[in-house]
Amino acid sequence: MAEFNKVVIFGVGLIGGSFALGLRAAGAVEEVVGFGRSPKSLQQALDLGVIDRAGINPAHELSDADLVLLATPVGQMPEIMARIVPYLGPETVVTDGGSTKGDVVAAARAAFGERIGQFVPAHPIAGAENSGAAAARADLYRERKVVLTPLPENSVLNVAKVRSAWEWCGAQIYELTPAEHDRVFAAVSHLPHLLSFALVHDLAVRENKELFFTFAASGFRDFTRIAASHPEMWRDICLANKDALLLELDSYRAQLDELHQALAAGDGRRLEEIFDTARTARRDWAEGKR
Numbered sequence: 441m442a443e444f445n446k447v448v449i450f451g452v453g454l455i456g457g458s459f460a461l462g463l464r465a466a467g468a469v470e471e472v473v474g475f476g477r478s479p480k481s482l483q484q485a486l487d488l489g490v491i492d493r494a495g496i497n498p499a500h501e502l503s504d505a506d507l508v509l510l511a512t513p514v515g516q517m518p519e520i521m522a523r524i525v526p527y528l529g530p531e532t533v534v535t536d537g538g539s540t541k542g543d544v545v546a547a548a549r550a551a552f553g554e555r556i557g558q559f560v561p562a563h564p565i566a567g568a569e570n571s572g573a574a575a576a577r578a579d580l581y582r583e584r585k586v587v588l589t590p591l592p593e594n595s596v597l598n599v600a601k602v603r604s605a606w607e608w609c610g611a612q613i614y615e616l617t618p619a620e621h622d623r624v625f626a627a628v629s630h631l632p633h634l635l636s637f638a639l640v641h642d643l644a645v646r647e648n649k650e651l652f653f654t655f656a657a658s659g660f661r662d663f664t665r666i667a668a669s670h671p672e673m674w675r676d677i678c679l680a681n682k683d684a685l686l687l688e689l690d691s692y693r694a695q696l697d698e699l700h701q702a703l704a705a706g707d708g709r710r711l712e713e714i715f716d717t718a719r720t721a722r723r724d725w726a727e728g729k730r
């Protein structure tokens with residue numbers, strides 16, 4: 441018998457859909473029910489076999505659910521939480537796949553109240569610039585990291601349930617506090633996306649942009665792949681993690697100022713020092729030395 445009899449997913453896109461496919465491929469779930477914002481995206485998830493059924497009324501689906509995953513843009517989560525909490529069964533565990541954790545935890549505390557122990561926050565560190573159920577893959581989480589940011593109110597059993605679900609999908613589990621999580625991901629994920637959007641935007645609004653895009657090569661492609669990511673999702677992430685992201689933006693701006701000065705002064709030695717430190721760090725990281 442599968443570990444999870446019924447899993448309910450709100451937002452059956454890349455993250456929610458891949459969770460469903462991963463659990464099913466592992467034989468870990470009997471039935472997956474999806475809720476969506478648009479009938480079209482839910483129908484697509486059904487047609488692709490990502491979910492077994494499209495849910496209509498949360499009141500009918502949640503009391504016997506083992507696990508609920510919220511996989512919508514983080515800005516949608518407060519309202520969904522408020523909508524579902526009254527119908528959760530006593531054993532139902534709710535988790536999420538949102539890219540930020542401080543805001544999600546605050547929303548969960550407001551919506552779950554005394555039942556906050558039933559919410560175990562999580563963030564899969566796997567994804568792509570593509571979105572929607574059509575981009576979902578059973579192996580998206582294989583050998584990828586998932587960060588849990590458990591709450592003091594979570595029981596060992598509830599955390600274990602969420603951990604187990606991600607492990608069935610092939611993921612390696614890490615734990616951070618929500619604040620640690622948001623600081624780290626502001627630097628290594630949210631800032632790079634902001635910079636990539638900024639670079640492409642700067643060119644895209646120029647009258648002669650075609651001239652530039654015609655000659656952009658693989659370096660541009662590497663730097664800007666993530667500027668093809670979902671605008672609503674990234675709007676929500678940036679706003680949700682505003683404080684940590686602004687700090688990282690300040691730090692990056694100071695780095696740009698230093699490069700600007702070195703360049704203006706023709707200080708090749710300083711430029712090379714900075715490039716060398718960066719190259720070593722990037723190579724060590726890519727080779728898994730850190």
Ligand SMILES: NC(=O)C1=CN([C@@H]2O[C@H](COP(=O)(O)OP(=O)(O)OC[C@H]3O[C@@H](n4cnc5c(N)ncnc54)[C@H](O)[C@@H]3O)[C@@H](O)[C@H]2O)C=CC1
Nearest residue numbers: 451453454455476477511512513514538539567568571572
């Ligand atoms: N795309 C990525 O690489 C990663 C995304 N995440 C997080 O996962 C979450 C989902 O992202 P993706 O799957 O990439 O987005 P997506 O756009 O592929 O899927 C989101 C789905 O949620 C649905 N949705 C939106 N509002 C809804 C609502 N109020 N009720 C029900 N369904 C609703 C959309 O119709 C869509 O099907 C976001 O919170 C994002 O920050 C986390 C890790 C990686």
Ligand SMILES: O=C(O)C(=O)Cc1ccc(O)cc1
Nearest residue numbers: 539564565566567568569666
């Ligand atoms: O497209 C990429 O490379 C990503 O960086 C995917 C990604 C996006 C958001 C997350 O919270 C985690 C991973």
